[in-house]
Amino acid sequence: MSVIAEIGEALQKGKKADVEALVRQALDEGGDPQVILEDGLLAGMGRIGEQFKKNEVYVPEVLIAARAMNAGAALLKPYLAEAGVGEKGVVVLGTVKGDLHDIGKNLVKMMMEGKGLRVVDLGVDVPAARFIGAAEENGAQVIACSALLTTTMGEMKNVVEARNASSLAGKVQIMIGGAPVNQSFCDQIGADVYTASAADAADLALELCG
């Protein structure tokens, strides 16, 4: 097995130390940092995302794989910055105002980072104005909102309205997700995209940034 393939395998098993050692080895052998990132780390994370969608793995496997991915990516960062490799897009992400649940939001972040997107994570309990401000500051293509509660999902409508009333109207897309949210709610509040899983959210965000 090539060292690149081994990186993907180790990442899928969540073996952080192995991923770090293999990334170092690949760099020592003169590997292209971009290839190590894409064909090693991101490919491995993509396979975890697929398995997650099919209920072949669950939250713990995703969490430890993402930790391994981030450790590997941190080693590549100086080389990628030097080579001027740009990110594939910018997503502003957060759990809406009044809602403190972050597990689903964090999964979305990991999956999006696994697609090579830069994610500006605003955390939980994020007011509509902060989503808009952060999207403006960071030149984001996508605002992604999460809610777990039926009592807070309505806040997503405020984000849509704030976007429509800002300079971002027609430029920045709003994605929504979370347990109580569905396509009909998305249509009703005028959000742009609903996805049912974190892996789908990452796929769609990449398309929107393309």
Place this chain on the structure above:
Amino acid sequence: MPRGKIADAVRAGRVLVSDGAWGTFLHEKGLKPGECPESWCASRFDDVAEVARGYVAAGADMVQSNSFGGSCFKLEHYGLADEAAALNEAAARASRAAAGEAVWVIASIGPTGKMLVTGEVTEEELYGAFKTQAVALEAGGADAVCIETMSDAAEAVQAIRAAKENTGLEVICTFTFERTVRGDFRTMMGLSPADAAKAAVEAGADIIGSNCGNGIVYMVEIVNEMRAVDNDIPILVHANAGLPRVVDGRNVFPDAPEDMARQAPALIAAGANIIGGCCGTTPAHIQAIADAVR
């Protein structure tokens, strides 16, 4: 104690009725999105007791308490971590005030939201948080703790042990399962109903079960799987009134009281001993279930 143990009543052959949703009623009374529900145990004690009273009047044999998010880890989001003991004790007192002498108080303990697998919290820290909650709930007059919405066996085990080792309360532990694309059931962390049942029984739970989830119809399959693990332990079900649909910007739960009551015989046949509700259920649902099982 005049009420005796819940598990003994079950073993004597009774089918018991538990209560239904809490959060929606607090919101109806004015709890705002983003406001800490448990803070109402101190500031709006009578309103909290009123929720429990509604279920007592509907015929519930046991009521929960407004302490689901009462761990210091959840309360710290609101700057209330230091109030954990006081708020949990008040939560149990409010439910006890409504329950009187005849009805059991099964005080709610929800997950901390912290993940052991990533190392953001240790088992000792979880144990400590659950111990604080359980001790305070007992001081407030609870008969049992209802550790609920669990998805990680390791976290559930810490909660069960903390309650068993530091209180005289009966310990109920229920897990939340979602239906997978294969059609079987797993918690968010990948735990099957059989594995969840095993973990809870081994840790010393007196009563096990399932709450929330995809609706009462699927609870029959979940109870079947849990019952196959242990043919003696009492099993409790707190089912949602189906999955919510948005109608005119409001959440509507599809299962009417009679829809849920109709499933009670199948749940009992599968091995459930205590039936109540979770999200979307009301005193009317509990009354219909009580009528069906008695």
